[in-house]
Amino acid sequence: MEKRVTTPLTLEQVKDLKSGDSVLISGVIYTARDAAHKRLCELAAQGKPLPFDPTDSVVYFVGPAPAKGDQVIGSAGPTTSYRMDAYSPTLIALGQRGMIGKGKRSPEVVAAMKEHGAVYFGAIGGAGALLSRCIKKAEIIAYEDLGAEALRRLEVEDLPAFVIIDCEGNNLYETGRKEYLESIK
Amino acid sequence: MREINAQDITAAVKRLCMEANSYLPGDIKERICKCYENEPWDLAKNILGIIKENYEIAEDKYVPICQDTGVACVFLEIGQDVHINGNLEEAIHQGVREGYIEGCLRKSVVRDPLDRVNTTDNTPAMIYYNIVPGDGLKLTVAPKGFGSENMSQIKMLKPSDGLEGVKAFILKAVEDAGPNPCPPIVVGVGIGGTFDKAAFLAKKALMRDTNVRNADPFYADLENEMLEKINALGIGPQGVGGKTTALAVNIEKMATHIAGLPVAVNINCHVTRHKSIEL
Known part of the structure; x- marks a missing residue:
């Protein structure tokens, strides 16, 4: 059964999420990829405020396709997360609680997640057409010059994802594979 | 003229x-459906079901x-x-x-x-x-797409590495990639030629209909063997564990130098797209 996750994502909610849980995410989330992360971390290094409040925020690693016809947003599935590994610990230290992406994370990111209490969700890579239907509102709030990589504020309803790495560092990529291989022995 | x-x-x-x-090729759709039917791991099956629903939405609404x-x-x-x-x-x-x-x-x-x-x-x-x-x-x-392109690898093996070296390198590339390239993947392999020709062959292999095996029976058998070996890794759809890691392995080969054995592995995600026309 899916767990419902509503943003802002509090530490209490994060503690209740376990690696392997299926979740449906609702509320306000922010999009950022490589170029936007670089700029956010430059602001953080200068001690300047970010374009959104990072406290209890969830960031979705996505560069959506342009909206077509009456769409709110074009196809919008996750991009590979390891490219954000250099930046995520900085944002987690500023209060970011959740990340939505796909693929492996570095030990540094996992350490920051454990230290500050954050969770890493995996959305289904390559399911952009389906995932875009969960996005009810989208607006660019910064870095419009980056095109698909601009920073967007999204309102989402029941966005399907899985807890890949929880705040204790348990990792579905390791346990899921191991359990499956044991099941066929 | x-x-x-x-x-x-x-x-x-x-x-x-x-x-x-917007339109996934028929052979890829068939393979996703077949893997969905044969996937014993619950979470993996759910994911394959969503992947199927996704390409149906894209086709129906003519969106990416x-x-x-x-x-x-x-x-x-x-x-x-x-x-x-x-x-x-x-x-x-x-x-x-x-x-x-x-x-x-x-x-x-x-x-x-x-x-x-x-x-x-x-x-x-x-x-x-x-x-x-x-x-x-x-x-x-x-x-x-570059989620999968970034997970591709090339290596100049020694002739003494032989067939076993080629097999080990293909498995290493898939293992290193893990969940990153959005499995289930299609694996394109280029063997022989020069450094650049091997990479091109791997890309060309991804253009081939996955229901068509290499015309050379030796390489057709190698394709089947590697598909089986890759799916025995247990990486599964999106890396959460399961039987379905790859939909197909396509290999292309060509002549090479007496001193070399280049091997390239070009990875595609489950959205393996290509469309052709003859003018």
Whole structure:
């Protein structure tokens, strides 16, 4: 059964999420990829405020396709997360609680997640057409010059994802594979 | 001598860019459905079900299957008796430009690998020319996403590494990639040639219908064996564990130097897109 996750994502909610849980995410989330992360971390290094409040925020690693016809947003599935590994610990230290992406994370990111209490969700890579239907509102709030990589504020309803790495560092990529291989022995 | 107008090439490339991004090839759809039926691991099966639903939505609504609508890889087989009226290369780029803008496809190309300024129209295309006998012109557009492209590898093996070395390298590339390239994946392998030819063969292998095995029975058997070995890794759809890690392994090979055994592995995600037309 899916767990419902509503943003802002509090530490209490994060503690209740376990690696392997299926979740449906609702509320306000922010999009950022490589170029936007670089700029956010430059602001953080200068001690300047970010374009959104990072406290209890969830960031979705996505560069959506342009909206077509009456769409709110074009196809919008996750991009590979390891490219954000250099930046995520900085944002987690500023209060970011959740990340939505796909693929492996570095030990540094996992350490920051454990230290500050954050969770890493995996959305289904390559399911952009389906995932875009969960996005009810989208607006660019910064870095419009980056095109698909601009920073967007999204309102989402029941966005399907899985807890890949929880705040204790348990990792579905390791346990899921191991359990499956044991099941066929 | 047959005359083909550059404008006709632009129109064809434009259409192929738009259609390839929304309509998954039939062989890939069949394989996803078959893997869904045969997947014993619950979470893996759920994911394959969502992947199936996703390509159905894309087809029905004519929207991109994946937001990474790729860099446009354009393959041409040009008959040597064909004359193009106009600028061929510019005609291809113009087709990509029109297709990506009118099709509401994502513009994912930067003009320079280090200054990283977006060209805003997804040009230039990556163009591969092949001159063949006759007066035909076959165009293939394959939008290539970079989640999977980034997980590709090449290695110059020694002849003494042999068949076992090739098998080990293919498995290593898939293992290293893990969940990153959006499994279930399609694995394109190029063996032989030179450093660059091996990479090209691996990309070319991804263009082949996955229901067609290599014409050489030895390599056809190797494709089947590697598919089985990859799926025994247990990585599973999206890396959560399961039976379905790869949908197919396609291998292309060619002659090489007495001192070398180049092997390239080019990975595609489950959104393995390509569409062709003959003008």
